[in-house]
Amino acid sequence: MNVKASRSDAYSILSEIKQTHRAVVSDRYVRHILKDNKVDLKMHLIDYLWNLGIRLGINRNNYKVPTGLYEFGTPSADSPVLVTCNYKLTFDYLRRYLKKDYWVLVIDTDGVNVWCAAGKGRFGTLEVVRMLLNTKLSVNHNEIILPQLAAPGVESHLVTKITKKKIIYGPVRIEDMDAFIEHGITEPMRHVTFNLKNRLLLAPIELISSLKYMGAAYLLGLLPFMPKETFWIFLAASAIGNVLHPVLLPVLPFKRFFLNGLLLSALLLPFVKADVTSIGVVMLGMLYTSFITLNFTGSTTFTSLTGVEREMSTAIPFMLKWGAVATLTVIVGILMEVL
Amino acid sequence: MKYLDVATLSFEKEKCIGCKRCLEVCPHQVFEMREGIELSHKDKCIECGACQMNCPASAITVKVGTGCASAVIKDYLKRFKSVRRFLKDKCC
Ligand code: SF4
Numbered sequence A: 001m002n003v004k005a006s007r008s009d010a011y012s013i014l015s016e017i018k019q020t021h022r023a024v025v026s027d028r029y030v031r032h033i034l035k036d037n038k039v040d041l042k043m044h045l046i047d048y049l050w051n052l053g054i055r056l057g058i059n060r061n062n063y064k065v066p067t068g069l070y071e072f073g074t075p076s077a078d079s080p081v082l083v084t085c086n087y088k089l090t091f092d093y094l095r096r097y098l099k100k101d102y103w104v105l106v107i108d109t110d111g112v113n114v115w116c117a118a119g120k121g122r123f124g125t126l127e128v129v130r131m132l133l134n135t136k137l138s139v140n141h142n143e144i145i146l147p148q149l150a151a152p153g154v155e156s157h158l159v160t161k162i163t164k165k166k167i168i169y170g171p172v173r174i175e176d177m178d179a180f181i182e183h184g185i186t187e188p189m190r191h192v193t194f195n196l197k198n199r200l201l202l203a204p205i206e207l208i209s210s211l212k213y214m215g216a217a218y219l220l221g222l223l224p225f226m227p228k229e230t231f232w233i234f235l236a237a238s239a240i241g242n243v244l245h246p247v248l249l250p251v252l253p254f255k256r257f258f259l260n261g262l263l264l265s266a267l268l269l270p271f272v273k274a275d276v277t278s279i280g281v282v283m284l285g286m287l288y289t290s291f292i293t294l295n296f297t298g299s300t301t302f303t304s305l306t307g308v309e310r311e312m313s314t315a316i317p318f319m320l321k322w323g324a325v326a327t328l329t330v331i332v333g334i335l336m337e338v339l
Numbered sequence B: 001m002k003y004l005d006v007a008t009l010s011f012e013k014e015k016c017i018g019c020k021r022c023l024e025v026c027p028h029q030v031f032e033m034r035e036g037i038e039l040s041h042k043d044k045c046i047e048c049g050a051c052q053m054n055c056p057a058s059a060i061t062v063k064v065g066t067g068c069a070s071a072v073i074k075d076y077l078k079r080f081k082s083v084r085r086f087l088k089d090k091c092c
């Protein structure tokens, strides 16, 4: 969703805190790793299974950790205090990568990851202040470390003004946290990168969600006069858009995503047979690939809203025309077969 | 990787108090410390709004949003009441 986090002032924050009642979250997903508030850092099979389920899109809206202060390792009064979201997948990243001792304050972001919750304002000034005011920290320092990716939602100077805590933004990746505590920040810790693994992270879920359209493509292929390959054309179109495009992204020539998609979808051209209908169906497949790649703007780390709006102002009219021509071609092809 | 260079980011140097918070929060190193803060790589800005939110001097303005085509389409469709209930908020 667009444009949610907005600047506020101390007075409105404090008066809103009085009105907010947050839902109680069950400890179902963390019960097995908790002893009081001490967290077992060893990942268990059940954690991996649940995480795999989430990656495949099962039960995505309810994967939450109850809010509160947790002990990672054996923290003392000198140990750093980290704040994080209540998405269990994120919590597991902390379990896997934090090797030193920490206090970890989990705040209510509705089970949404740090970056997305910050963009919506859920990982925001209000929630951070609320949790800091409601949590008794027994530490002898005044520093709170927030994830750098929470910054779009949090006005750090306002949090400081209300809670008197010093806010420090930690590294982008939790893997760097121990090094950050030990040696301080380095440039690369602040960079958001987009490597092959990041780019392919969403491919499985996208492929699976495209399967429902494959059913439609299969049925379409059963109709009289439709090419028998219809199903394969759309399956290939989905694979090109969801897998090949993310892999090749850094070397593709255009800045506009839909053009790159169109370029790659030329791989579908061998499906064109002697009949006119197959040309139309392949054109529809190309359109599908192009649309998938346009949507990939949302999965990248380097696109802006203004940029996407600019791309869409050319992409959408173009796609509508392309789709109309493709559909007409299919119809003409069928008519030619019939007559 | 860079995207279209159209970001709405602007920076008023006179207001800046040099706290360097923007250097700390920006995920794409758009700002740089030379003689004072400089807006050096505007073309890399993704309009996340982190700098604007965290600048105590209100020296930075940017139109905040997510660079996501399906979110833009959804926001457009939400204007129509009849389709609104069919839209699920799956991601950000
Ligand atoms: S955050 Fe604002 S005041 Fe601080 S250095 Fe950046 S522009 Fe200047």
Ligand code: SF4
Pocket (backbone or CB within 6 Å): B009, B025, B026, B027, B028, B029, B030, B031, B044, B045, B046, B047, B048, B049, B050, B051, B052, B062
């Ligand atoms: S809006 Fe985000 S990406 Fe752009 S300059 Fe500010 S912090 Fe950097």
